[in-house]
Amino acid sequence: MMPVTLALCALAIIGYLGFGAASPDAPPDNLADALLAVFRHGNIRHVGLNVALLLIAGPITESRLGSAWTLVMVALSAVLGTIAQFYLVGPAFVGLSGPVYAMIACAVLTTVRPENQIWVAVAIAAVLGAEIYWLSDKIAIYPHLLSTLIGGSFAMLSSLFGSKHPTLKPMQYSHVSQVVAIINETDEDDAAEAENLLLDEGVDGMFVLMHKGRVVGVTGYEPDDQVDDVCWLSWTYLAQEYLGQGYGSQMMNDLLGKLNKQGYRKVFIATSDYKDFGRSIYAGAHRMYEDFGAEVEMTLPDYHNVGEAKIVYGLENPEFQAGEPPMPSEKTxxxxxxxxxxxxxxxxxxxxxxxxxxxxxxxxxxxxxxxxxxxxxxxxxxxxxxxxxxxxxxxxxxxxxxxxxxxxxxxxxxxxxxxxxxxxx
The missing domain is CATH 3.40.630.30 (Gcn5-related N-acetyltransferase (GNAT))
Known part of the structure; x- marks a missing residue:
């Protein structure tokens, strides 16, 4: 869900369809009207571009800040940008570009790796400098400038003061690219398959491990197609830089807690003994499964390919209350x-x-x-x-x-x- 993003898009479209294009010959008379003019646009291309950018950056920002803080950020960018432009330049400006710039800045800075944030900030500053130098008489500079600073500040504060511990959250479509990149660090074939299935079939049952605004892991489950109270572990990967720090164990523990609440009595985990240049790429995952009490129940040699076996772990829910066993079938x-x-x-x-x-x-x-x-x-x-x-x-x-x-x-x-x-x- 991205209520703030959808609300902004709806207000922009309603403002354009309900009141038409804003005329440069009839600027707002006062600050209150200037604030309302945030939801007015000069032409269809103007409103279309802002809505498109909101739909790109909004879901990313809301998934990292949460809807409440995203709303605060948007309100600050709209109000402070409008006040600055109104008193320092004049009332002849309209549009959602302030909140849009805040969303973009926040989305970009919370998506890149921490070590690259300074270079991205420099690139954003360069873009703003170019706008000021070449376009200052054609666009509302102060909403752009202040909103970018506000969006960047929220991104940094989210990184510094966000949860100190990673949290497992339901996956959203905006996470797909980051999830695919994490899987690709270990298995290119799985990454390609995951991308196609997630985009085509949806992200139900999938979760991402978030830490300081970043996706650092992915896991999930798929209900079994024959037995209602059995499920299978879906793609479970951790970013390489977070291996060996306990993140994988926490991710599995949180997922098992969710499965227990849904009444699953057993989880099966399908994996393999695939080796890359003699190194078992899933050895770390196997140790993690075993740490949680999963046991190898079946090994099928040469199943995936010659020399690559299928391994299936089983992990029982110790809190499951078993009912009466079904009557045996008379057919043999x-x-x-x-x-x-x-x-x-x-x-x-x-x-x-x-x-x-x-x-x-x-x-x-x-x-x-x-x-x-x-x-x-x-x-x-x-x-x-x-x-x-x-x-x-x-x-x-x-x-x-x-x-x-x-x-x-x-x-x-x-x-x-x-x-x-x-x-x-």
Whole structure:
């Protein structure tokens, strides 16, 4: 939500549509009228540009300052800029450029890294100097100048006097670029995928770790598509410069607290043993998971690619109150009805199945179809009761039990994974 930004945009549009373009031949008669003229504009391009800039800078500023402080900043820039221009130059000026400049200055200075803020401030000063030198007779210089100083001051105060401890907040679209940059520090492929999915499917369930106005980490969860009280950890990354300082642990702890309130009994964490020049890039994340009590429940060798295994951690909610276990199904058989590529793999297909009264059907046909598609491996994940009933038939077709996710479906009913190597068959 960005109520201040949306309110300013709405007032600018209403002012233009309701009262028309402001005429230079009829300037405000007094200071009160000059203050109201902040929401008037000279033409459609004038109001369009200010609204566009507000929609760019506003969400960033509100996410860092909060709506209340953003409103204070906007009010100060509008009032002080108008007073200065009115008494020092005259009443012939209109528009939201003062609040816009404050928003831009704050957004820019709270987005860049601290070590680069001085250079950005110099660049902003250079732009203002150019305006004063070449455009002082065409634009309202004092609202621009004072509002930039006010916006910059709020950015600095936010950095100095903001929360000393990082806080986990719901992710907004304005955070996407910073989140993608953080992920890209560790995994370029994940960064590209995250950017596409976040922009296309939204940011529900995602959180950012904020520290002194900056995004320093990202985490989140995805509800499981089969079981209501189970979820999966989503992209969880920390900016490289904040590693080893306890930020990752706090981020995980805060997320687990939120998941507990939503009634999730277990969190699964899918990761891998991918190595970059011999270094396991997820080793630090694995240690963090283990510190929180997560345990490796399943390792699928060569799942993502040859030499890269899929690792799944499980983390139980100790406060979850278990209900009665479901009644076991009377059906004991499975029928294979299709195959589909497994996500984030090369050459691995999953078997799609349905329950049947008894026996195994369709397995030969779809394994042959998988070989025709040059698949390396076929996998199937079954409830533990069906797995037990059909283990012999699966083994006869070359499958081996690869691991299980404990209590996946319910307490005592696990998800058992089977793998079949197709390369030598």
């Amino acid at each position: 058989g499975i029928a294979i009805s299709g195959i589909a590529p497994e996500p984030e793999t090369k050459g691995v297909v999953g078997l799609i199945w349905q329950e049947t009264p008894a026996g195994v059907a369709g397995l030969d046909h779809y394994l042959e179809k998988a070989r025709g598609q040059q698949a390396r491996i076929a996998v199937i994940a079954l409830p533990s009761d069906l797995s037990r009933e059909n283990a012999e038939a699966l083994e006869t077709h070359g499958f081996k039990e690869a691991g299980k996710l404990t209590d996946y479906y319910s307490l005592g009913l696990h998800q058992v994974w089977w793998m079949c190597s197709l390369a030598n068959q």
